Amino acid sequence: GMILDIAGRPAATVTKTSAPLSFPADVPTQAALIAGPITDLNVMTRRGRxxxxxxxxxxxxxxxxxxxxxxxxxxxxxxxxxxxxxxxxxxxxxxxxxxxxxxxxxxxxxxxxxxxxxxxxxxxxxxx
CATH class of the missing domain: 2.60.120.10 (Jelly Rolls)
Structure with a gap:
């Protein structure tokens, strides 16, 4: 898993069993891995379209x-x-x-x- 630090929000822990986490792609975001490499899924669509x-x-x-x-x-x-x-x-x-x-x-x-x-x-x- 990973810990996501998304500007303006408390840090969020995301693991294989977590619900999907939605956040805007245009805000500063940092990630720290919890225990080694992961495969993550990002879905992005054009806002307003x-x-x-x-x-x-x-x-x-x-x-x-x-x-x-x-x-x-x-x-x-x-x-x-x-x-x-x-x-x-x-x-x-x-x-x-x-x-x-x-x-x-x-x-x-x-x-x-x-x-x-x-x-x-x-x-x-x-x-x-």
Whole structure:
């Protein structure tokens, strides 16, 4: 994990089990590793043009995800999952599946317990 020092906020500890932490990319930020190298995930969208939401899911049974977003990214951190669809897709650790706006509901079947990030990205309508 790491400790993030984001200007104007108390220091935040981020680990594999933490909820995603949102902060603006244009403020001074420093990080200190807690116990050696890590792999982190940063999602950035252009402020005023796009929005995004990041959810961390740990699943061990069939799970339905719903998204009306313009784009939905399923990132498998660990484990292995099958994502139902016209052509089912299997993804493993550090694999991702990008879904378009027509993918309103998908069933995820884990082969074993899996940790995922579900990232939803939308255009802001006033910018179309």
């Amino acid at each position: 796009m929005t995004h939401a990041v959810d961390r899911l740990v699943i061990s049974a069939s799970t339905d995800i719903q998204s009306a977003a313009d784009a939905t990214l399923i990132l498998c951190v660990d484990g292995e999952i099958a994502v139902a669809g016209a052509a089912p897709v299997r993804i493993g650790p550090r694999d991702a599946l990008l879904l378009g706006p027509d993918a309103l509901k998908r069933r995820i079947e884990p082969a074993r317990p899996a940790t995922l990030f579900l990232i939803r990205i939308d255009r802001i309508a006033a910018n179309d």
